[in-house]
Amino acid sequence: MKIDIVSVFPEYFDVLGLSLFGKAQAKGLVEVAAHNLRDWTHDVHHSVDDTPVGGGAGMVMKPVVWSECLDELLGLDARDISEIITDDAAAAAADGEPVIDDTGDVAAAPRTVLIFPNPSAPLFTQQDATELSHADRLVFGCGRYEGYDARIPEYYRAQGVDVREYSIGDYVLNGGEVAVSVMLEAITRLLPGFMGNAESIVTESYTGENALLEHRQYTKPATWRGIGVPDVLLSGDHGKVDRFRRDESLAKTDRLRPDLIERLDCKALDKADRKT
Ligand code: ADE
Secondary structure, X not given: OEEXXXXXXXXXXXXXXXXXXHHHHHOOOOEEEEEEHHHHOOOOOOOOEEOOOOOOOOOEEOHHHHHHHHXXXXXXXXXXXXXXXXXXXXXXXXXXXXXXXXXXXXXXXXXXXEEEEXXXXXXXXXXXXXXXXXXXXXXXXXXXXXXXXXXXXXXXXXXXXXXXXXXXXXXXXXXXXHHHHHHXXXXXXXXXXXXXXXXXXXXXXXXXXOOOOOOXXXXXXXXXXXXXXXHHHHOOOHHHHHHHHHHHHHHHHHHHOXXXXXXXXXXXXXXXXXXX
């Protein structure tokens, strides 16, 4: 997977040389380039932002600089789209609706996806991470200040680019860099060969159609500072251990994240689950 990240602080991503991500780069599973947005400016101050149209606090990132950068990275020519973009198309593009192909079907698995972190966008979920792990190339644009001009995602959607905007949580960060790091890790750890133990991905929280919070985990010793592990885990009876863990997942999810229980597909629950 090829990954481009555009930021005014590309050094933020130096850490990607470390740990599993560093190994994945060495193995050729991922190829990452962090670009400085200011490299696409032409003024002496290398300015990337301007005051908001309509007034208000803070600064907004300029579409002119972003478009020079993104056109180059995506291999697109600059266009004036005023004649092809209808009000309906603009509204759909602005809302981030999926791109519809000529046959009316929702476009198949993405090849290149342009992603902007944005606190005012839909929440990024494990399902999004799974879908995006099948892309060939991801281009991330990190906003700063009061964000980026809203026409940037709109324009690239109108060019047929698969553009996504995601929030990583209901809080506001100083910029998109941390959000990109979070999304990047959630996506790339799903790439075949990225994790040492692929099985651990299958059992962890938020995974699969029936996403539940993961049960508690213990290691040795069996008793530590007077606290023992649940007896059933020492029984050697795999059926009982699986049942115990499943019950715990269901109860914990019900207690901490009832919204996930509501979204559960009842057809996938077994009889014993229903008693829990
Ligand atoms: N930029 C600032 N805050 C953010 C958030 N919560 N999610 C994504 N991008 C952001």
